[in-house]
Amino acid sequence: MAIRNIIEMGKDDILRKHSRKVTKFDHRLGVLLDDMADTMYEADGVGLAAPQVGVLKRVVVIDVGEGLIELVNPEILWSEGEVISTEGCLSVPGRRGTVQRPEKVRVHAQDRKGNPIEVEGEGLLAVCLCHELDHLDGVLYVDKMIEDVTDKIEEENE
Numbered sequence: 001m002a003i004r005n006i007i008e009m010g011k012d013d014i015l016r017k018h019s020r021k022v023t024k025f026d027h028r029l030g031v032l033l034d035d036m037a038d039t040m041y042e043a044d045g046v047g048l049a050a051p052q053v054g055v056l057k058r059v060v061v062i063d064v065g066e067g068l069i070e071l072v073n074p075e076i077l078w079s080e081g082e083v084i085s086t087e088g089c090l091s092v093p094g095r096r097g098t099v100q101r102p103e104k105v106r107v108h109a110q111d112r113k114g115n116p117i118e119v120e121g122e123g124l125l126a127v128c129l130c131h132e133l134d135h136l137d138g139v140l141y142v143d144k145m146i147e148d149v150t151d152k153i154e155e156e157n158e
């Protein structure tokens with residue numbers, strides 16, 4: 001178990017690259033998933049994608065308060081509805097912005113052993129699934145941002 005360094009936007013173009021599918025469900029993948037969970041919890045995040053720790057593999061961890069979800073090679077099966085919510089990103093520290101996302105999504109993926117799994121999410125889980133899957137294709141929430149609300153949130157906290 002180890003905390004890995006989280007790459008920030010603008011410091012490395014790795015966040016802009018496409019990640020590769022996982023083909024080997026070996027010990028190395030298990031170590032990556034364990035380290036990603038440790039890193040996410042230590043940073044107080046609700047999700048983390050492998051490129052954020054410099055690994056261009058299609059691997060994601062999520063915990064929106066309902067327990068740890070590990071997703072390998074995730075793909076959106078279907079989505080429905082639209083919601084606009086405020087997002088942040090551990091790779092864009094200190095900033096917040098609004099983004100439109102589906103209200104509900106269903107994702108197919110594999111677990112750390114390669115077994116097929118499906119996850120359905122609404123609310124924050126749906127947002128987080130979409131946010132993390134975007135990271136695997138080099139997309140950051142700021143690319144889809146409707147409005148930067150960093151200053152508005154700071155004012156509310158004054």
Ligand code: GNR
Nearest residue numbers: 045046047048087088089090131
């Ligand atoms: O910790 C995170 N919080 C968050 C809040 C709203 C929408 C998405 C997120 S994901 C983010 C962690 C992160 O950067 N994952 O890639």
Ligand code: NI
Nearest residue numbers: 088089090091
């Ligand atoms: Ni992010």
